[in-house]
Amino acid sequence: MGDPKEITTLQATTILISTIIGVGVLPLPLFAVRAGETSAPFVTLTGMFLAAIGLVFITSLGIRHPQKTIITYSQDIIGKWLGRIFSILVIIFFLILTSLTAREFGAVVVTGxxxxxxxxxxxxxxxxxASxxxxxxxxxxxxxxxxxxxxxxxxxLIVVAFSLKNANPLYLRPIFFGSDLWNMAGGMLTVAALFQGSFIITMIIPSMKSPKKAIKASFWGILISGGLYLLIVIATVAIxxxxxxxxxxxxxxxxxRTTAIPGNILQRxxxxxxxxxxxxxxxxxFSSYFFTIHSIKELFRLKDHxxxxxxxLPCVFFLAMAPQNILHMYEIIQFIGRIGLLITILYPAVLLLMDFLKSWRRKRNVAKSS
Amino acid sequence: MYIGYLNYVIIICWVTGGLILLTDVKAYNNASLKKEQKVSKILGWVNISIGFGLMTADFIYSHFMW
Amino acid sequence: MSLLRPKKRTYKKPQLLTPSKLVHQKENTPTSSSLDETEQQIKEILGNNGDLKIKHFKIFGSFSAACVYFSSLVNKDSINKDILRPLMYEPEHLIGKEKPLAQLIDIILTETLYHGEAKVGGCLDDLIEFMLRGETVIIMDGLKEAIHIGTRKVDKRAIAQPETEQVILGPREGFIENIATNVALLRYRLPTPDFQVKTMKIGRLTKSTVAICYLKGIANETVIKEVEKRLSEIDIDAILDVGYLEQFIEDNPFSPFPQTQSTERPDKTVANLIEGRVAILVDGSPFSLLVPVVFNQFYQTTEDYSSRFLMGSFVRLARILALVFSLIFPSLYVSLISFNPELLPTEFAVAVAGGRAGVPYPAVIEVLIIEIAMEILREATVRLPKQVGGALSIVGVLVIGQAAVEAGLSSPITVVVIALTTIGSFATPTYTAAFALRMLRFPIMILAGIFGLYGVMIGIIFIFNHMLSLKSFGVPYMAPVSPSDYQGMKDVVIRSPLWWMPKRPDFLHPANQSRLTEKDNKVLEHNKVGNDQREGTSNGGSEGDHNTSGNNNLN
Amino acid sequence: MWQNLREIKVAMLFGILIPLLSGCWDSKEIEQRANVLAIGVDIASEKERKKEDEISHLSKKFPIPDEEMIKVTAQIAVPGEIPLGPQQPGGSAKPVLVIEVVGHTFEDAILNLQQEIADELFLGHLRIIVLSEEVARSGTNRFNDFLRRNPEIRRTASLVISKESASRYMKIVPELERIPSLYLADLVDNLSSLGKFPPSFIGLFWTIYSSKGQDPYLPYLEIKGKSSIQLNGLAYFHGDKMVGKTNPLQIGIFMAVRGIGRGGYGAFVEVPDKNESVLVRAVSRKTRTKVTLKNGKPHVSIKIQYESEIDEKESASIQLSDSAILEKIEKATSKNVKASIEKLIKSTQKKKADIFGFGEHFRGKLPKYWNKNVKTKEKWNEIYQNVTFDIKVDTHIHRVGMKSK
Structure with a gap:
């Protein structure tokens, strides 16, 4: 059941954008402000940069192996068994991410x-x-x-545009270093963790029409979603x-809730x-669920997911219900998010490095033999 | 531990297991994917038996140990 | 899904020797050279029919022959004048010439018969089939071959304005049941050798002629092949309408959404052929089936294109709105009333609460009841004769609506909402698509009753996901919105001016993309310049090569 | 073909799950909700306290002392009495129901209220909350918690302070609108669009209250005559406690300092050397606030530009025919405004209520100073008492109306 490689660059970009923008939109300003006070936008920006760096790693890895996903090429780079172990870690992480997303969503709906x-x-x-x-x-x-x-x-965008009427730019000052650096660095990690969905690009690249353009898709994907995050943080802090x-x-x-459309069409x-x-x-x-099952499929070399x-489904549901309450849930989310950074940024970075070394050595061998 | 949602888990296990057995096994058979068919059969039964396992565990827990 | 598949039962069929079996037995047996024997065989098979006529006569007064036909199917005038007369009276130029029996058929075909559709056939089963299609068969004593002549004449309806797809601007022609006329209607609009019609026969009993029409060089070859393949796999006793075919060739029969479009309008069919689609016609059905389709064409009409672009776009926007209305309006109402009244302006909310104060049911039940009543009313109005229909709708709308409110069965606002929804569902030009959305309204309503706005959202996501996963002959159903296609997008929400759309939509993968040529656009410019100059240029814009071919036959 | 069966599977899946989803948990018809349109809060009197029942707690076992009990008066819409569509004359029945309950906290009172009402209370249409001055002076914070936790409450609902007891506002029957609370809410909502009051709603109140460098303010209402309500000033707070009020004209001054562009107030200005006055109305304003440290002490310089209009002159003796006189009027106006501003700031300084938000300017523009010396709201309120000011007012009269003299 080999699907035709039909995903265009535009589609890849949209996949990134909509995967990144998720439940995180709601508590994002809270996380950012807790870390950086008035410089919350700055914290968001740095978090975005950190995520962008990670995205560059996985995208360039993907471009170097345009036929494979991270599950399969990791086995080529660091060996079959080591690769499989890390792949299982990635899968488990995304399984947890999926269930936490579902839970966070449920919590908001039930509270609000x-x-x-x-x-x-x-x-x-x-x-x-999703399933x-x-x-x-x-x-x-x-x-x-x-x-x-x-x-x-x-x-x-509509909510942000209409709400800016009540904005007070004073709340945004001082722009830099509104809080101590250590705190801000932590916030940066939390914000960067909100971008973890971008890992999905590793699954997309093999199905793209022209995998070379993946880097363009990543750039626009993170720019638009990050821009939206930044806009939200700026608007909430200013208001x-x-x-x-x-x-x-x-x-x-x-x-x-504070914003009203002029003309009173809808009260709220x-x-x-x-x-x-x-x-x-x-x-x-949907993305993280799909990534999870797609990766399991790749790992066990099945033809269909x-x-x-x-x-x-039962497993995800069970995990989703595990946190006791909202506070507990957010603690877990932040913790898992930090751990996830190791998986989504550090692990690809190591892979990329080893891949470079390998190809460099290969080149040198080729040069020597000739 | 908060296990008020265990009954939901049990039902989901059954439903998903049943669905896999009813739909996917047949589908893979038609598409002549032998390995997938075997896997889906196993997975379907795994889910159903997990459901039963959880039910008995819950029953034992709530009747004898509580 | 083994549960749903009926198990194959084997039982003994009663052996009855039907005429068709007799024909089957005679397959490929040549007709006997004896006239009597052949006649006997024909009578054995078709003898019971009162409209079977066998007329004996002598060709040129010397060769005994018989003319066999179904009187109900043939043009008797033509038989008398064009067949019997020239055969019975020996024409002047033949008088005195030697006419050996062996060359008789040749002489008849080339020198005597006045009819254009005369052929020679040899097998009995073929001859019988020809007779059943309205041809006249002439059997001659001593000859193994027979002549069959196309004399079919079946009364047909006049070409009239299509009932289901009315337009204000645009042609008034509609297809009729006769496939030859329908193909003629298409060919008259497409006088190009690229327009090709492939025919096949489907249906063991009806043997309906099915025509696959397309423009070679524009339609995608793989789509044509796929259509042929799917059609050729159909094995059914009867094809009475194009809808029978639709059910066999669509990709997902369980989807509420139509994956083919049937239209009664030749101009619409031609427009679709030109975009690169394939049209399927069936003898006996006044509809043509267009594949592949995408969702957005279900709210487009030919009128959009024949009217000016602002007008077309505006009307289309209104239609999209109506589409959305017919899908989610009642469920939005339910969720606003029973879940989120805080969304309504306070004054209105308080007033609505007053209006609903006497209604005993929750909003969901109330809306469901009225909706179902509306569906019944609608179905009844369609089936009723025209004279009664008007009265019924008045009774239904005025009396029931008013009385329901006064009896406290529903609140006035519910009636308004349902009325808007129903009208909205009528604004969708394609009946099948409107029907899909009307059906889907109910599950969304139930979801709204359980989860409010959240349920509506879930329902919409579910429907969208389903639509996105649909494909019609390899074309994604939601194209060109997703996967997005710049050229196609110009014709989705608004209808862009024709010169903005120089390319055919890409999602159909047409073999030839260009719709406008560079040159034509320049002619357009030239015309506009000519307007300014007013005088002096005697032949301002008319120099384009449209008319230079000289064949201005308006016949 | 085989993938086409998915829909059946989905239908089956839902079919199996429907017993799970057995219910419309949150479904509550609009007419079964008791729409609370307005709430008034007073301190309960001795007599009223006795009425308390043991609904949310057993008596004598509540940590909050009895003196703190409040009386909540709610105005609830009566569904049948407010007709749909144009109003028919002769509806004599009262469109709203007014109920009084007492309780220790807001939620306590609401629970008590629910006990008296058949339908579920619904706060989604709560448009206005009236606090009596007495309650406001004892602190508003204990209501806020409930209001913020409840997702039904609109953040754009109005919060006002009343001179009289708030329950009187609930019982007023205005002539202009059928539903009293809507009249009241519209009155308050329109204040800001008429330029009579800076934007003020409950969400903004919370925002200002929680930020470190400013103190909240609310409209202060007073009942005039039998059924008319008047905006009678601005109640200002120190923390969550109301500490004072201004007179109505000072609201315009306050808006000028706060930098709210839309002008609405007019004041009589004495024309120099003429002993007569004209009514100068502010059309729009522009304010620039600069904060500096003078010798380590916080200093604020405010520059206000007025664009005004002469609405009316008192007598014929003043000729508004040349621009020289306008210039004089401009100068006089500026002087008056400056004096009023100084007076208003003085009085707020005395009460430690920085309703102008100067603290925010210091926090945003001089973060080093703020982090070193201030940090907390309490500290800022102390410092605010000794802030020095430098005020500059500039008036431009651009319009004099249709009359040439």
């Missing part, structure tokens, strides 16, 4: 909108949606992302001020925002 609905039900519905959608091939995966990206970007943000779980949602934007945000969460969840999409 459907207060009587059991958490389990909201999470199950979302997971079902059923995952039974399509990778081209449909790309189409889905392609369609939803504008729908995700538009409402956020609420750092002190108020610290008191709010989901400042972005609060931003939508927050519900609409939440409804559209379901899309953003779905795409993120369909069966896995149902198989891992």
């Amino acid at each position: 909108v459907l207060r009587e609905t059991p958490l389990e039900v909201t999470v199950i519905v979302m997971l079902l949606l 059923i959608s995952c039974r399509n091939n990778i081209n449909v995966f790309a189409y889905i992302h392609n369609l939803y990206v504008p729908m995700i970007l538009a409402p956020v 609420f001020g750092p002190e108020e943000i610290k008191q709010i779980f989901w400042p972005t949602l609060e931003l939508a 934007l927050d519900i609409i925002f939440l409804a559209v945000w379901v899309l953003a969460v779905f795409t993120t969840l 369909k069966v896995l999409s149902y198989f891992i």
Whole structure:
């Protein structure tokens, strides 16, 4: 069932954007402000840069092995067994990431909108949606992302644009070093962890029409999603001020609550925002779910991933329900996020280095023999 | 440990296992992917048996150890 | 899905010797040279039919022959004047010439018969089939071969305005049941050798003629091959309408969305052929089936293109809005009323609460009841004769609506919402697509009843994902929106001016992409300049080579 | 063919799961919700305290002392009485229901309220919260927690301070609108679009309250006559406690210092040497606030540019025919404004209420000074008392109306 290589650069970009933008949008300003006070935008920017560096690593790795995903080429680079062990780590990490995304989503819905609905039900519905959608091939995966990206970007931009009326630029000053450096560095890591979805590019490259252009896709992907994150942080900080943000779980949602569309068509934007945000969460969840089953498929050299999409559902659900409450959940999310950075940035960096060394040695051998 | 959601897990295990056995096994057979068919059969039964395992564990826990 | 597949049962078939079996037995047996014997054989097979006519006569007064035909299927005038008369009266130029029996057929075909569709056939089963299609067979004593002449004449409807796809601007022609007329309607719009029609016969009993029409050099070859392949795999007793074929060749029969488009309009068919699609016609059906399709063409009409671009775009926007309305309006209402009343302006919310105060059911149930009533009403109105239909709709809408509100069965706003939804679903030009969305409205409503806006969102995502996973003959269903295609996007939400779309949409993978040529655009410019000059240029823009070929036959 | 069966599978999946989803947990019809449109909060009187029932806690076992009890008056829309569409005359029944309950905290009171109402209370349409001055002076913080946790509450709801007891506002029947609380809410909402009050809603109140370098302010209402309500000044806070109020004209001054562009107030200005006055109305303003350290002491220089309009003159003796007189009026206006600003700032300094947000300027523009010397809100309030000011006002009269003299 070899799918035709049909993913265009545009589709790859949209996949990156919609994968990155997810549940993280809601608590992002809180994380950034906790770390950097008024320089939250700066923290976001540095986090974005860190993520971009990691993305450059995996993209260039992918371009060097345009037929394979990280699961298969890691076995070429660091040996079969070592590669498999690390691949399993990657898979487990994304499994956890998937379940945490679903859980975080459920938590927001249950706290904010459907207060009587059991958490389990909201999470199950979302997971079902993702797992059923995952039974399509990778081209449909790309189409889905392609369609939803504008729908995700538009409402956020609208909310930000309408909210700026109440902004107070004083809250954004001082721009740099509003907090101590150590704190800011931690925040940078947390923000960078929000970009972990970009790891999906390793799965996309082998299915791209022209894998060489992946670097362009990565650049635009991180620029647009990072830009949106930055915009959200700037808007929330300018409107609420750092002190108020610290008191709010989901400042972005609060931003939508404070914003009213002129003309009083709808009294409140927050519900609409939440409804559209379901899309953003779905795409993120869909990506990590797809990545998980696709990687398992690659690891066990199966030809099709369909069966896995149902198989891992109970496991994901079980993990999603593990955190006790919101506070516990966010602690776990931050912890897993930091660990994830090792997997999504450090591990590819090492792989890239070894790959370079190998090819350099090979070249030298070739030069010697000739 | 908070296990109020265990019944959901059990039901999901059954449902997914059943779905795999009902749909994927047949589908892989039609597409003549022998290895996949075998794997899907195993995975389906694994899920169903996990469901039963959890149910008995839950039953034992709630009736005898609680 | 072994559960759903019926198990094959084997039982003994009763052996009844039907005429078709007799024909089958006679397959490839040449007709006997004896006239009586052949006649006997024909009578054995078709003798029960009252409309079978066998007329004996003598060709040129000397060779005994018989003319066999179904009186209900043939043009009797033609038989009398064009066949019997020249055969019975020996023409002048033949008088006195030697006419050996062996050359008789040759003489008849080349020198005597006035009819254009005369052929020689030898096998009995063939002859019978020809007769069943309305041809006249002439058997001659002493000859193994027979002549069959196309004299078919079946009454057909006049070409009229299509009932299902009305337009304000544009041609008024619609297909009729006769496939020859339908192909003629297409060919008259496409006088190019590239327009090709392949025919095949499908249906064991009906033996319906199926025509695959396409433009060679524009339509994608693989699509044509795929269409032929899927059609040739059909083995069914009867094809009565193009809809029968549709169910066999579509990619996903379980999807609520139509994956082929059927249209009654020749101009629409031609427009689609020119975009690179393939049209399938069936004898006996006034519809043509277009493949491959994408979703956006279901809300496009030919009128969009024949009207000016602002008008076309505006109307199309309204139609898209109606489409969205018909899908989610009731469920939005339900979720606003029972889940998030804080979204409504306070004054309105308080008023709505007042309106609903007497209604005993939750909003979901209320909306579902009214919706189902509306569906029944709609179906009833379609089936009723025109004279009664008007009365029924008045009764349905006015009386039931008013009475339901007054009886406290529903709130006035619900009636407004449902009415808007129903009207919205009528604004979609394609019946099948509108139907898909009408059906999907119900699951979304139920989801809205369970989860509110969140449920609506889930439903929409589910529908979108399904649509994105659909393919129609290899073309993604949501193209050109996703996977996005710049050329195609110009014709999705708005209908761009024709000169903005110099290329055919890429998602159909047409073999030839260019729609406008460089030269034509220049002619356009030239015309506009000519407007300014007003005088002096006697032949401003008319110098284009459109008319220089000289063949201005308007017949 | 085989992949086409997916839809059936999906349908089956949902079919199996439907027993799981047995219910519409959150579904609550709009008419089954008791829409609370407005809430008034007072300190409960001795008599009212007795009415408390043991609903959320057993009596005498609550850590908060009895004196702190509050009385909540809620205005609830009565569904049947507010007709859909154009109003028919002669609806004599009251469109809203006013209920009073007492409780220790806001949530406590709301729980008590729920006990008296059949339908579930719904706060999604809560448009205005009226706090009596008494309550505001004792601190608003204990209401905020409930209001912020509850996702139904609109962040754009209005919060106002009343001179009289808040319950009176709930009972007022205004002539202009059928639903009293909507009239009240519209009145407050329109204040800022008319330039009568800086933007003020509950979310903004919280934002200002939690930021370190400023103190919140709220509109201060007073009942005039039988049923008319008047904006009678600006209540300013020190922390969460109301500490004072201005007179209405000072609101304009406050808006000028705060840098809110839209002008709305007019004031009589005495024309120099004429002993007559004209009404000069501010159309728009532009403010620049500069913060510096003078000898280590915080210093603020404010520069305000007014664009004004003469609306009315008092008597015929003043001729508005040449621009010289306008210049004089401009100067006089500037002088008046400057004096008023100084007076207003003085009074807030005395109460340690930095409603102008100078602290934010220091925090944003002089972070080193702030981090070294201030850091906390309390510290800033202390420092604010001794901040020195340098005020410059510039008035430009651009329009005099349709009359030429």
